[in-house]
Amino acid sequence: MSTNEKAILDMRNAFKDETLDIETRGKMLQNGLKEYSKDAGVDFRMLCHILRVALFGKPVGPPLFQSMIILGPQVLIERVKRARTVFEESYNM
Numbered sequence: 526m527s528t529n530e531k532a533i534l535d536m537r538n539a540f541k542d543e544t545l546d547i548e549t550r551g552k553m554l555q556n557g558l559k560e561y562s563k564d565a566g567v568d569f570r571m572l573c574h575i576l577r578v579a580l581f582g583k584p585v586g587p588p589l590f591q592s593m594i595i596l597g598p599q600v601l602i603e604r605v606k607r608a609r610t611v612f613e614e615s616y617n618m
């Protein structure tokens with residue numbers, strides 16, 4: 526299993542394993558995303574900043590990873606898609 530596959534599996538498990546508390550699940554998501562960004566050569570802090578703005582519309586807010594768990598994968602995908610559309614329309618892409 527590649528590093529990316531393991532990271533994606535860890536992130537998926539963070540959303541699925543409801544027996545764990547929200548902080549543990551948030552940490553699982555954070556660790557998975559950190560490994561994924563490292564393997565992809567993307568700065569983790571920059572990725573988190575971009576995600577926060579895409580998800581919440583602000584550069585600051587509640588704990589990112591716990592909030593992502595609460596929102597769930599469907600809402601996250603919808604918000605990231607919407608942010609991408611706004612970005613593309615703003616920059617005529």
